[in-house]
Amino acid sequence: MLSVTDANYVDGYRIELTFSDGRKGCVDLGEYLRDTKILPFKQLLDLAVFKAFKVERTLVWTDGLDIAPEYLYYEAFKDDSNLLPLFQRWGYVAEQDTDHDDSVLKVAEEQAEYKTRNA
Numbered sequence: 858m859l860s861v862t863d864a865n866y867v868d869g870y871r872i873e874l875t876f877s878d879g880r881k882g883c884v885d886l887g888e889y890l891r892d893t894k895i896l897p898f899k900q901l902l903d904l905a906v907f908k909a910f911k912v913e914r915t916l917v918w919t920d921g922l923d924i925a926p927e928y929l930y931y932e933a934f935k936d937d938s939n940l941l942p943l944f945q946r947w948g949y950v951a952e953q954d955t956d957h958d959d960s961v962l963k964v965a966e967e968q969a970e971y972k973t974r975n976a
Contacts, residue, residue, distance in 0.1 A: 860914040861926050870907060872916065874929055882933025886924075889932075897922055 863875040870887035890901050901907045901918060910916045915926040931949040934940050944950040 859926050859930060861912055861916060861929060864910065864912050864916055866908050866910075869904075870901075872910070874916075874933055876926070876930055876933075880930075880934065882930075884929055884932040886932070 858877075860877045861874050862877050865873045867873050867883060869885070870890060871883055871885045873881065873883045875881050886901070886907075890898055890907075893899070897920070901922075906918065910918050913923075915923050915929065917923045927947050928949065931944050931947065935944065935949075941950060945952050
């Protein structure tokens with residue numbers, strides 16, 4: 858199962874993340890926090906509160922407030938076309954006609970699972 862294994866604050870609302878499959882990427886949560894309708898997340902607009910995250914399989918703030926590691930993975934790698942089938946399966950990208958097929962998805966999932974088991 859995908860998880861966050863390490864995280865470092867960069868600046869603003871950006872955090873550099875390492876995932877259980879070994880991939881590293883940077884997420885900028887500023888737009889998400891400004892646009893969210895989920896009121897508890899609004900407290901994270903205070904940078905002092907935002908910076909006080911912990912890593913517990915994902916990013917966690919006070920009172921157990923967290924963001925799914927899959928969403929963080931999507932935000933970090935949404936421009937990687939090889940991961941499009943995975944993001945579609947997770948529901949972060951609408952299904953559409955693409956040149957990708959199930960074999961690409963299977964390879965991406967197998968690589969993530971292998972790296973997680975062997976980390």
